[in-house]
Amino acid sequence: MEQTKKSYFQKIILIIVGIALFLLPFAITNPYIMYIINLILIYALLALGLDLIVGYTGQVSVGHGAFFGIGAYTAAIVAKKVGLSFWLTLPFSIVITAAIGFIIGFIGLKLIEEYLVMATLAFGTIIWLVFLNWTDLTGGPMGIAGIPAPPTIKLGGFEFPFLQYHDYYPLLLIFVYLGILITRLLIRSGFGRACTAIRDDELAAQAMGIPVFKTKVTMFTISATFCGAAGALYAHFLHVVSPETFTFSMSVTILTMVMIGGQGSIAGAIIGASILTISSEALRETPELRMLIYGFLIVIMIMFFPKGIMGLIQIIKRRFLQKNILIEKSSVEKEGLGYE
Amino acid sequence: MRLSKKLPIKKISLFIILAVLLVGCSATKSTSGGGSSSSKEGRTINIGLQAPMTGDNAQYGQDMRNGVELAIKKINSEGGINGKQLKLMVGDDKATPSEAVAVVNKMIMNDGVKGIIGGYNSSPTLAAQDVSGPAKVLHLNMGASPDLSKTGNKYLFRVILTGSVYVPAVLKYMAEEKKVKKIAALFENTDYGITMYDAAKESAKDLGVEFVTTEKYNPGDKNFSAQLSKIKTLNPDAIMVVGLYNEVALIEQQAKQAGLKVQFFSPDDSMYSQQLITLGGDAVENHIFASMIDLNAGTEEMKEFKKIAEENKIPAQANTAIAYDAAMVLAKALEEGKGDPEKSRESLANIDYKGITGPIRFDENGDRSNSPMIMQVQKGAFVVIKESE
């Protein structure tokens, strides 16, 4: 209803930037940088997924690394043992993570917040131990190597093979866009609003007729599915999966991305994923100090920017745009009068 | 509503910031990378070490790093190779495949390394060689898995012996000299443990030895009482333990505490560390393993190695020596290749180098084929009880 020309303008810019980002590989020659960007995209998808349940629904999970792992392993197993290509392993991963996500959500979301944290922690640890010990299926500690790249995409006369990191970028970017799109569509619907209401005040939400448990479980399932899709992409991108990738610390990393970027914000999830991936790569120069600095940064960030970077930006913007808001308000008032 | 409508602007601006940041990063990286790529003509050659520097395996990574650093110091003090100094880039693979891929990616694509030493563990190495192979970067690993012989990667070499060499040697000794019939296996649930156990099962058939039980433990476990109690009831002649030395020391400690008195042995020289004795005390006395190196050997190479280790205040461990050798042959191959990866590979494949770990030659799979000696812990020292054949 306040769809002004300005917001259309914003949309157009957004679309242009979105398309322009596809051209990024032409600007980057160093494959290592490309590799990092690809990793960021995978992490962004994970962070978006976790943000759905943590940021938008207010339910904390420290087990989403396990969903990531389930997605990756499902893709790896289906690809290696059945011999299906990426386009078929992906739906497999999605369906399986959705099913397990539903079950875990159904069990865990009956609990109060603090206990949900514990339950997801337990779940994540169990899944990791299963990866490690079910050697026949998962390859045990060796993991599964040699997962094939997605098949070459043929579009008319053009062929897009997946040979180097530059080739994966558009595919991953499309999935991140898809994630952003789904998030936006969900958030701006009755369902998404129900989730935010639950986050803010469960009792009041319920009094408005929102089926709290059902909504939470649905969102948890969707959130797990995001991670499952990210897992399938990861498996086919890195060609190898192994249990240590999907330990508790992966769950924590994703959660930290969401927290540092700012909960309940699409941009926040992407910023969080970028910052953590880049800082983790940049600190590679000093392997002994890397995790030390990383831990320290997390503490500092969470102490001083409790709402993450998006929260910080919000504050700055509010300061700067005070004037702007006043002007807009008066125009809004006019519009209101006109309506009458 | 208005606020959420604002989101796009945020996103755009942040995406731009992000992009700038990334480009900025790539710019700074490529200047450093450029430094190294210009090092083709410049004064340094980068060498990478892919090894666990943090986590449970960090001690091995540290030993390897010591060895490689010693070698590089020696080479550089003698004028480098082809007039260029060597520079070490250390990458922490955390003993995991995904991290290994990440660090090797960085080393090759960003730091422009010409050769990589590592990793210590098999599965990270297997994953990482997928990156180093196509990039034609020499990769000298210390993994145990036979799969490393089957990659078809011509640039992958292994500076230690494979499990299929160590295991039969030690098992043969146990069966023939110690008259062992019933063996209990206790191994860590990693590719290393499984590989060694599989090799042992294979050669046990020919030797008439029987595995009465196989117990596993997860990496990082420090409590083996459950497994040991189980083994105790089966009363085996010997126990084959496959694991990291500190865990082996613990296992034997805990066995002693549980009153389990039995001969312990393990397949390879990853046991060969003073730490085993420090941690295990008299519980590890009589422990038997196969080794490709004897640090008390009187060879010229060994003396020299020990001398520079002492000068640099670095403990002379087996892994340090092996990594030292690896760095030496890598340097030699790079020197002969003169910047051409094909030629360097050629040179490494045909190398015949007298190292502290014995003669270094590689077969068509990039494996060494020395025969190991058998060692035992006696009175707190490592003693050769059977020379290599």
Place this chain on the structure above:
Amino acid sequence: MSSEKGYDTAILTVERLSKAFGGVKAVNDLSFSVTQNAIHAIIGPNGAGKSTLFNLITGVIAPNEGKIKLFNHDITSLRPDKIAQYGVSRTFQNIRLFPDMTVFETVLIGTYLLTGGKLLPALFRSNEFRKRERQAKDRIKEILQFVGLWDMRNEYAAKLSYGNQRRVEIARALATNPRLLLLDEPTAGMNQKETKELMQLFSQVNQQGITILIIAHDMHLVNTLSNQITVINFGEKLVEGPPEVIQNHPAVVEAYMGRAEANA
């Protein structure tokens, strides 16, 4: 819900309701009914069990004994969201708003029953979905103008004055399109002017055909606004009747009025 017809008198019936916490009986064997289009007040001293009664009716807690019927449906022990679907909406004694939402967004939550929470229509933005969203927004505009908050729709609800926060809560409750509105001490902590304005608002709501069940302390409000009063004390019904009767009832004067006056 066609069963409405034939029950034009009682829309909510509470039968022998009991609820105990630990050993304390908060509501004890309570029965009363609310007639359609009434403004029915529940009064009683602090701790008389009024809020517990509301929580029982809206399903936040389940009773130990007794029945609650709404339009002849048994809603005893149903989940709060189910009960809301039957057309019951409420405000809370301590205002419960969503801390991070603007007025508009807050009231938008109230339209959940209209827009629904279905996923596929949301993902594909079906025509039906768009239509409902539009309807919801139009409805909010109507409600916000009705309660006089349209100009503040983009303010954060939590930053408004106390009186306006209450209005937001009422607007949110109205957005669910209720037939029975439960107001839990809506005028507590308000000044005279605000109270008066709210009372006006309530009668306007009532005129739209919404039955109101209200908990109140303010006797003046109760007497002028409501047409039926139930007095409870220690979880039990003391007396019931139109304001004129209650005002002069000796038991009420003793149990409640005396104290209220002493407080005042």
Place this chain on the structure above:
Amino acid sequence: MFFDQLINGIVLGSIYALMAIGYTMVWNVLRFINFAHGEVYMGGAFVSLYLLLLDTPIWLAYLGGVLAGALLGYLMEKAVYMRMRNAPKLNLLIAAIGISIFLQNLAQYIWGATPERLTSPFLYKNIQIGDMMINQHYIFIIILTILVMMVLELFMNRTIMGKAVQAASQNISATQLMGINANKVISVTFAIGSAVGALAGILVGPVFLVYPTMGIFAGLKGFTASVMGGMGNIPGAMVAGLLLGIIESFAAGFISSGYRDAVAMVILLFILLVRPQGIFGKIIQQKV
């Protein structure tokens, strides 16, 4: 075998119980899970080790480790958690995880990754009971655990500060009524919980070695035990710790050692679902 596993279980259980106390006490006052508690366990053990390297008498080294653990817990609270009193619980959780990563890697930076053995006066002696051998250090662990629990019980019920800590579990501002500053109560809680956790690390040092990542699984188990016992219930945590140790030991011995850690997690999930107030949840309510 049965007897062996039982002894192992009791020893493990004692350690879990000691760890669980720290989680439970912090939960009591702040209602959050101090994920960095495992690092106190590690830190205490490392300080003891360091003191021993300096030729400190063994008892003094142990005591020093315990005090260092208490100090570490106290500093954690003062430096981070205290400044986050009004932050959401999730932020506290992330901060705790950050501290945990930081301390683990700090320990590795200072002392290196190589596991080291703490000495114990008893480690190399066994006691013969029938045909069973029991290590004296195991008995030392069990006795010390019982002792610590008794002292803690006395402290909780006989001292004003102990009562304040208990009262804080109901309502942190209630301590104010007792004339004790709430922040002080929280600090004391952290210090005591951490001292006990550090003691667990020191006791384990001679058996399972001391290394930077030693706190991860011990923390997870201690935390599981505290949930089993009912969050905030100190006697419950003690009993549940023992129980967990014994169950785990038997599961490892008779089912599969690979899934030993999964056993604890399955128990955790099961407890949360069936009895989220913990096995001994009732006890709290009676105490109130």
